[in-house]
Amino acid sequence: MRRVLVVGLGLIGGSLAKNIKYNQENECKVYGFDNLKSTLDYAVKYQLIDEKVDTFQQGVAVADIIILATPIHITINYLEQLNKTTMDRKKIVTDVSSVKGSIMEVAEQLTNPNVSFVGGHPMAGSHKQGIEAAKSHLFENAYYVLTPSIRATEEDVQTIQHILEGTKSNFVILSGAEHDKMTGIVSHFPHLVASSLVHQAINWQSEYPFIPKLAAGGFRDITRIASSNPELWQDIFFQNKEEMLIFLTDWIEEMKKVQGLLETERKEEVIAYLKQAKAYRDGLPKKKKGAIPSFYDLYVDIYDKPGELYKVIKLLAEFEINITNIQILEIRENMTGVLRITVQSEEGQLTAKSILENNGYEVSVEE
Ligand SMILES: NC(=O)c1ccc[n+]([C@@H]2O[C@H](COP(=O)([O-])OP(=O)(O)OC[C@H]3O[C@@H](n4cnc5c(N)ncnc54)[C@H](O)[C@@H]3O)[C@@H](O)[C@H]2O)c1
Numbered sequence: 001m002r003r004v005l006v007v008g009l010g011l012i013g014g015s016l017a018k019n020i021k022y023n024q025e026n027e028c029k030v031y032g033f034d035n036l037k038s039t040l041d042y043a044v045k046y047q048l049i050d051e052k053v054d055t056f057q058q059g060v061a062v063a064d065i066i067i068l069a070t071p072i073h074i075t076i077n078y079l080e081q082l083n084k085t086t087m088d089r090k091k092i093v094t095d096v097s098s099v100k101g102s103i104m105e106v107a108e109q110l111t112n113p114n115v116s117f118v119g120g121h122p123m124a125g126s127h128k129q130g131i132e133a134a135k136s137h138l139f140e141n142a143y144y145v146l147t148p149s150i151r152a153t154e155e156d157v158q159t160i161q162h163i164l165e166g167t168k169s170n171f172v173i174l175s176g177a178e179h180d181k182m183t184g185i186v187s188h189f190p191h192l193v194a195s196s197l198v199h200q201a202i203n204w205q206s207e208y209p210f211i212p213k214l215a216a217g218g219f220r221d222i223t224r225i226a227s228s229n230p231e232l233w234q235d236i237f238f239q240n241k242e243e244m245l246i247f248l249t250d251w252i253e254e255m256k257k258v259q260g261l262l263e264t265e266r267k268e269e270v271i272a273y274l275k276q277a278k279a280y281r282d283g284l285p286k287k288k289k290g291a292i293p294s295f296y297d298l299y300v301d302i303y304d305k306p307g308e309l310y311k312v313i314k315l316l317a318e319f320e321i322n323i324t325n326i327q328i329l330e331i332r333e334n335m336t337g338v339l340r341i342t343v344q345s346e347e348g349q350l351t352a353k354s355i356l357e358n359n360g361y362e363v364s365v366e367e
């Protein structure tokens, strides 16, 4: 039995712990540590882990594999602690941090011969935080970046991939620098822009108090991520500060260019600008599901209450949405669970999403 320790049982750590516990039950025993007692108690109560440990060091002593799923600066601190810890055998250590450069800088300096570090970052998440938001299917079809340190062997990388097999994510090996450049572009910098758009609304709010009422689909879509955990994102911005500053300079230049186009009434160029953006956005790869033809799935959060499943199905039936598959992904006593509903077309998927959302359900789809 491999002993896996997950440190930090929030959204990401909780999701990974749950996933490993249920997919590797014959191969792995999952230990959990979190410095919030209520989180640790929750993990035990709802069986996201097999056993809790009371201190980081206690967990390290028992573990063969360690997953650090804490805020980035704390993960760096734990790496430094691991370096100083005497160990009787080798431990494979991975993390989930959204920034890899600063983590790898520390990881490459580790001198403890028993620590083999393989950096990790699942490219999926949510604006929610904490163990209550953990979902074992969170990483399905997502890319999962691995950044092995110099000391990690090919076999160590394979071991990490093996214990994470049940996430059904796609592993890709990148250097820390490649990772931070690309995630800076498609994740970190967009976050700053989303928050700045909200600030723009706030700044005009006193003059136009009706603004929030007009904030319909567009504003909500583009600013969803501004509802994320501010401490986490502050950490990400500063850990990837060099790249963020480069993108900020690029963005200001770009905005000045667009400002010029508007001021000088260059309508054709504005159409070309929007067309190019549309073509790129429309062409983003859809998440594929292997050799099986396209599915149109919706993930619906439901409560463990009698009649919940019936209510969802009834709603969709009333609007003549044809369901081709339905699966309860996880539901435990007194806890929210997730329903995966498959419909026949993209149109059906979007209609079902808006029907369910209008009836108070939280729904996500893979776009
Ligand atoms: N949120 C996302 O979308 C996302 C996606 C991929 C990766 N990540 C990365 O995952 C990591 C965790 O983020 P999250 O979204 O799960 O945050 P979270 O707030 O949901 O979870 C963090 C957990 O770490 C615990 N923790 C804090 N300090 C600790 C300490 N000293 N010792 C032990 N536990 C401690 C907290 O109590 C909490 O349970 C971050 O490094 C982040 O960059 C986040």
Ligand SMILES: O=C(O)C(=O)C[C@]1(C(=O)O)C=C[C@@H](O)C=C1
Pocket (backbone or CB within 6 Å): 097, 098, 122, 123, 124, 125, 126, 127, 128, 186, 187, 188, 225, 228
């Ligand atoms: O979906 C969201 O809310 C996210 O912000 C998830 C997201 C992303 O940018 O895609 C955010 C940070 C992570 O490191 C990985 C994924």
